[in-house]
Amino acid sequence: MNGEGNSGPVFADPITADILLSVNGDERPITVDTRETLLDTLREHLDLIGAKKGCDHGQCGACTVLVDGRRVKSCLTLTVTVDDREITTVEGLAADGALHPMQAAFVERDAFQCGYCTPGQLCSAVAMVREVADGWPSAVTADVSGPAVLDDDEIRERMSGNLCRCGAYVNIVAAIKQVGS
Amino acid sequence: MRPFAYERATDVRSAVAACAAGTADGAGAVYLGGGTNLVDLMRLGVVSPGVLVDVTRLPFDGIEETAGGGLLIGAGVRNSDLAAHPLVRRRYPMLAQAVVAGASGQIRNMATVGGNLLQRTRCSYFQDVSKPCNKRVPGSGCPARRGDHRNLAVIGQSEACVATHPSDMAVPLAALGAVVHIEGPGGPRQVPMPGFHRLPGDAPERDTVLEPGDLVTAVEVPPLPFAARSRYRKVRDRVSFAFAVVSVAAALDLEDGMVRDCRIALGGVAHIPWRADRAESALRGSPATEAAFAQAAAEELAMATPLPHNAFKVPLARNVVVRTLLDLVEAP
């Protein structure tokens, strides 16, 4: 019961689940509130602060991670829904101490300023290049039943779920093109 | 956000049973697809279910060919997989185009076909629990009518609600007469589009004909050979990652410069994906010319009753219909 005079809403007790979460190749047993998003679990419980919270509404892409290799928005993903999936965050892109080619290209092409959007851009770009290789069409693909190419227009359209307040777009496009072609 | 129980259904019958059971204290159970709309609305306090029944592990995540040359699309198919499917791209290009015109790559990877059909309106008052809204709280009023309605409906709206249905995917599905397969507490049934979504009337809280606990299991797209010549065109306030202001899905069957048959549906103009029946019948048997297209579009839009700030949608919709049809005539 609420204390006297407290007219705030009465919330039932949290409901939790004990799950195994596989992140960047490590299986971690954790207890999560069913309401918790993957973004909050990564940042608040697993100390993986690469994925960023920009909008928390699916609009900015700063929270992008890979689930079974596909890019998703971790701010709209409930953690309990991905206990049987493989999650990759920006921290998991580099292998054996070497930057992922996409990370190296971002450095080489100066594809960021403040860096806040960068982890999301990187995860998104890595998965996006694979989507093109798999022949997925986009909104600027002239013939949706034809092959997909990775030109500037295609990159811009396919990366439109990742916003950059610093406006580093020109160099982001160049970095992705360098890796994708 | 209200605490909720999470259940993962593995077969259709147990999913429906879990949803029907709800919670002891009466807070309803709802299905969870990709969560891209539901999780957001829960966070905003617009909906507060007591149980989420996750249906993304149900075996309805495939696309099969039907006997006559149509497709049976499982409700759990992700939007990305729908748009990438070779038969969707070849037989119904406007469907693939509409899906990739919506949201972003990340959201399309999460969003399911069922969830896309059932996404709620983007009317800003609906999403703001500090404001009245007949759709969210029946009887509380509709501030949009006198307030911000620039992107709301111009056809078929009611005194109670002027919201639009935001889905791009649903527009070609309405043009194709897709059939929604439903499994409910009372058994299975099928509802053809349009007819699955409802006009607001005096019950805007109901977006569709679904009853509580009904699960969408599949969407069946009938065979329509001439849909290989089809196109989706979307007008939005920025070039990508924005909801439609107006959109058009159209398919043309041409013979010797005449329209033998056609399909046309409009998005962004109504509480439902709007099938342009009048324009279609005006066009059947008429020459495939700009003048005929403009006449047909005008006949459809004659029934528009725009509000002060969205009257621009009427000429915009007319022009987009004409342009889309001309594109189809000029297509190789």
Ligand SMILES: Cc1cc2nc3c(=O)[nH]c(=O)nc-3n(C[C@H](O)[C@H](O)[C@H](O)COP(=O)(O)OP(=O)(O)OC[C@H]3O[C@@H](n4cnc5c(N)ncnc54)[C@H](O)[C@@H]3O)c2cc1C
């Ligand atoms: C930033 C942003 C931009 C977007 N832009 C666009 C856009 O431009 N165009 C566009 O069309 N869409 C757009 N969307 C909306 C997006 O397409 C929808 O959120 C998505 O399709 C919903 O699918 P889902 O599987 O995630 O549904 P969920 O969020 O899981 O569910 C949505 C609703 O459907 C119900 N439901 C889910 N599956 C079933 C089922 N099988 N049977 C019965 N009920 C079910 C749920 O209970 C809920 O009420 C955007 C979304 C975001 C966040």
Ligand code: SF4
């Ligand atoms: S238009 Fe519909 S959704 Fe928007 S405020 Fe009015 S009743 Fe609510």
Ligand code: FES
């Ligand atoms: S924080 Fe997830 S999209 Fe902005």
Ligand code: FES
């Ligand atoms: S580098 Fe600053 S937001 Fe993109």
